Amino acid sequence: MADPASYRPKSSDIPTDPGVYRFKDEHGRIIYVGKANNLRSRLGSYFVNPNTLPPKTRTMVHMAAGVEWTVVASEQEAIQLEYTWIKEFTPRFNIMYRDDKSYPYLAVTMNEKFPRVLVMRGDKRKGVKYFGPFYPAKAIRETVDRMLRVFPIRSCSAGVFRRAQLANRPCLMGYIDKCAAPCVGRISEEDHYALAEDFVAFMNGDVRPYLRELEDHMKQAVAELRYEDAARYRDDIEALKKVFERNAVVLPETTEADIFAFAEDELEAAFQVFHVRDGRIRGQRGWVVEKVDDTTKPQLVEQLLLQVYGDMEDTERIPREVLVPVLPENADDVETWMTQRRGAHIDLRVPQRGTKRQLMETVQENADGALRLHKSRRSGDITARSAALRELQEALEFDQPLLRIEAYDISHVQGTNVVGSMVVFEDGLPKKRDYRKFNVTGHAARDDTAAMDDVLTRRFKNYLREQSDAPLVLSGELDPEDNGDPKKFSYPPSLVVVDGGLAQVNAAQQALLELGIDDIPVVGLAKRLEELWIPGDDFPMVLPRTSQGLYLLQRLRDESHRFAIQAHRAKRSKSMIHSALDEVPGLGERRRQDLLKHFGSLKKIRAASIDELQAVAGIGPKLAETIHTTLSTESPRQEPGKLAP
Numbered sequence: 001m002a003d004p005a006s007y008r009p010k011s012s013d014i015p016t017d018p019g020v021y022r023f024k025d026e027h028g029r030i031i032y033v034g035k036a037n038n039l040r041s042r043l044g045s046y047f048v049n050p051n052t053l054p055p056k057t058r059t060m061v062h063m064a065a066g067v068e069w070t071v072v073a074s075e076q077e078a079i080q081l082e083y084t085w086i087k088e089f090t091p092r093f094n095i096m097y098r099d100d101k102s103y104p105y106l107a108v109t110m111n112e113k114f115p116r117v118l119v120m121r122g123d124k125r126k127g128v129k130y131f132g133p134f135y136p137a138k139a140i141r142e143t144v145d146r147m148l149r150v151f152p153i154r155s156c157s158a159g160v161f162r163r164a165q166l167a168n169r170p171c172l173m174g175y176i177d178k179c180a181a182p183c184v185g186r187i188s189e190e191d192h193y194a195l196a197e198d199f200v201a202f203m204n205g206d207v208r209p210y211l212r213e214l215e216d217h218m219k220q221a222v223a224e225l226r227y228e229d230a231a232r233y234r235d236d237i238e239a240l241k242k243v244f245e246r247n248a249v250v251l252p253e254t255t256e257a258d259i260f261a262f263a264e265d266e267l268e269a270a271f272q273v274f275h276v277r278d279g280r281i282r283g284q285r286g287w288v289v290e291k292v293d294d295t296t297k298p299q300l301v302e303q304l305l306l307q308v309y310g311d312m313e314d315t316e317r318i319p320r321e322v323l324v325p326v327l328p329e330n331a332d333d334v335e336t337w338m339t340q341r342r343g344a345h346i347d348l349r350v351p352q353r354g355t356k357r358q359l360m361e362t363v364q365e366n367a368d369g370a371l372r373l374h375k376s377r378r379s380g381d382i383t384a385r386s387a388a389l390r391e392l393q394e395a396l397e398f399d400q401p402l403l404r405i406e407a408y409d410i411s412h413v414q415g416t417n418v419v420g421s422m423v424v425f426e427d428g429l430p431k432k433r434d435y436r437k438f439n440v441t442g443h444a445a446r447d448d449t450a451a452m453d454d455v456l457t458r459r460f461k462n463y464l465r466e467q468s469d470a471p472l473v474l475s476g477e478l479d480p481e482d483n484g485d486p487k488k489f490s491y492p493p494s495l496v497v498v499d500g501g502l503a504q505v506n507a508a509q510q511a512l513l514e515l516g517i518d519d520i521p522v523v524g525l526a527k528r529l530e531e532l533w534i535p536g537d538d539f540p541m542v543l544p545r546t547s548q549g550l551y552l553l554q555r556l557r558d559e560s561h562r563f564a565i566q567a568h569r570a571k572r573s574k575s576m577i578h579s580a581l582d583e584v585p586g587l588g589e590r591r592r593q594d595l596l597k598h599f600g601s602l603k604k605i606r607a608a609s610i611d612e613l614q615a616v617a618g619i620g621p622k623l624a625e626t627i628h629t630t631l632s633t634e635s636p637r638q639e640p641g642k643l644a645p
Contacts, residue, residue: 385428420455
């Protein structure tokens with residue numbers, strides 16, 4: 001890897017104008033493209049102190065062997081040039097938006113002699129009109145089936161079409177009047193193409209002319225007593241209406257907008273967009289992004305808009321309004337670029353209130369769900385799990401495979417109700433029956449480091465005790481009373497993961513060494529930059545952002561954090577209830593449990609009358625009055641499960 005100082009240009013050689021710059025590696029390949037209002041200021045930030053840069057940026061400047069730039073007249077031109085270079089060179093360190101491929105599209109191949117309607121994925125082929133995506137997947141089949149009643153264009157494959165031509169006999173769709181059968185000359189090439197154009201126009205939202213025409217035909221058929229024809233027109237009208245009934249009218253009919261939202265974590269972001277045309281949600285689309293830098297939300301939105309609308313060959317599909325959760329840093333320039341692409345003004349903004357804001361919240365829910373689904377699919381993939389375990393083993397230079405990994409976290413509010421969590425993954429999957437929680441009290445609860453020391457010491461003391469009580473037997477006759485179930489702390493982990501940086505990981509290592517355990521490795525995962533800390537090392541290990549091993553560590557850390565918070569809230573809730581009932585003179589443990597079982601919560605006990613309290617077994621008139629008086633005079637406590645401000 002190169003030293004950035006070896007190719008750092010002189011500051012005086014770099015212009016202060018706006019422009020676009022490119023980092024190249026030793027083979028001349030472009031690995032990163034960026035833009036700046038002031039090239040000198042922006043490029044200088046890469047070389048002042050590379051060690052202070054985010055991990056991925058630091059990796060990029062060390063992989064690069066040179067940097068070059070191009071001066072432009074304005075930031076608007078910089079946006080266009082940056083987009084052009086990213087598309088041309090696909091640099092590995094730039095964000096690349098990829099279709100999540102979850103939803104099918106309805107496509108019409110207008111680039112063929114006889115256009116065909118079919119199901120496709122993505123928005124890639126030139127000359128093909130795309131609609132959707134449709135969700136659930138069966139919706140696209142229902143849509144095509146209804147549309148072919150009115151617009152019977154070809155839907156068969158090239159092979160079926162050729163066979164029908166050779167046999168001079170249409171396929172089944174031709175016989176049931178869901179295809180005009182251009183294969184046997186029932187319709188001319190020009191008329192079939194015009195039929196396909198009508199199909200496309202209807203799917204683009206030009207609905208009313210076709211419905212009016214069918215209604216006129218139906219009325220005329222009724223007037224002429226052609227009731228069978230009238231019934232057919234009626235069914236065609238219903239079929240077309242059902243195509244759009246699946247999406248309720250959410251906005252005024254004149255509304256044309258794309259509404260974006262996204263959910264993110266440290267490694268990835270999931271984007272969703274709803275396409276609203278004529279006030280209806282005509283389609284939905286999603287992307288999953290691998291974040292290769294500490295990219296801000298405005299930067300994510302800017303790159304998304306540039307790629308979505310830059311790739312769109314049919315610029316007439318760009319709507320009048322583009323609604324986003326946050327504006328790009330140079331929103332005016334992006335809006336101008338989009339306006340130039342469309343050929344008409346575009347309003348780029350963040351919805352603040354009303355129906356559009358509510359719809360933005362719906363899109364946000366879809367983005368949250370898409371990110372959860374993406375992460376769960378990765379964790380459920382056995383190939384990905386195997387790759388993750390292998391990558392971790394190789395990165396940490398372990399001889400033995402990581403069959404069992406334990407992760408630890410501490411949760412508390414201002415040093416009270418401190419709880420430690422232990423979660424276990426075996427073969428890359430959670431083993432929830434081995435999860436444990438530890439209540440931390442006394443001197444150990446003074447800070448997170450002491451609490452982690454206490455939790456690890458108790459866990460591995462139990463491990464050592466169970467090992468000494470049940471030494472390993474390699475061969476011999478089995479004890480008939482031995483059911484084969486291991487004790488809860490019998491298995492040692494292949495790796496211990498703690499939440500935190502160097503201080504936490506060193507404390508965890510010291511806790512094990514004090515117990516005489518030196519063969520269980522410990523690492524720490526710092527959340528802010530996803531750095532992997534190893535005891536004794538002054539600098540962290542940075543795994544690639546696309547590493548399966550890093551995904552596994554992140555999931556371990558998140559699961560231990562979730563389990564710790566859950567245990568902490570349960571402890572706080574229990575402690576608050578019991579502390580209130582403890583103040584009641586003459587109320588023992590048994591009666592406290594009876595009260596909680598009868599009423600269900602402290603709030604209901606406090607609201608109960610003296611007569612209602614006496615309904616509990618063992619609670620007499622005098623004790624009921626004491627309970628009522630004590631709880632009534634006591635100031636209400638914070639509700640369980642809500643963290644203190």
